[in-house]
Amino acid sequence: MHKSHHQKAKTFFEWNDLFALLFAGLSLLLMYAGSKDFDYRFFIGLGISLYGLIYFVVHDWFVHRRFKTFKSTNAYLLAVRKAHKIHHKNRGKEKGKAFGLLFVRKDLLN
Numbered sequence: 456m457h458k459s460h461h462q463k464a465k466t467f468f469e470w471n472d473l474f475a476l477l478f479a480g481l482s483l484l485l486m487y488a489g490s491k492d493f494d495y496r497f498f499i500g501l502g503i504s505l506y507g508l509i510y511f512v513v514h515d516w517f518v519h520r521r522f523k524t525f526k527s528t529n530a531y532l533l534a535v536r537k538a539h540k541i542h543h544k545n546r547g548k549e550k551g552k553a554f555g556l557l558f559v560r561k562d563l564l565n
């Protein structure tokens with residue numbers, strides 16, 4: 456499914472977006488299951504949700520500009536975008552570079 460994210464998009468949605476739905480569903484189920492006395496399942500579900508939210512805001516909204524409304528000149532954010540562009544340079548499954556989402560190499564800062 457992630458492969459669709461590395462190909463030129465023809466439509467607004469791509470198969471990679473299905474991950475968001477799958478994880479949102481899993482997260483809701485876990486939070487519901489653990490909601491009675493806020494056991495570990497609730498917090499696992501909450502963690503998945505928070506990761507999804509960060510991924511959406513940083514990756515989809517800021518890095519890929521899916522909504523064209525989030526601009527920044529912040530050095531850290533620009534480094535996150537740069538790191539992700541490196542991740543996107545590779546089109547195959549092998550030799551890909553992980554971009555780390557919120558962690559950037561020092562040399563990308565500036």
Ligand SMILES: [Zn+2]
Pocket residue numbers: 460514519539543
């Ligand atoms: Zn991407």
Ligand SMILES: [Zn+2]
Pocket residue numbers: 457460461542
């Ligand atoms: Zn990728």
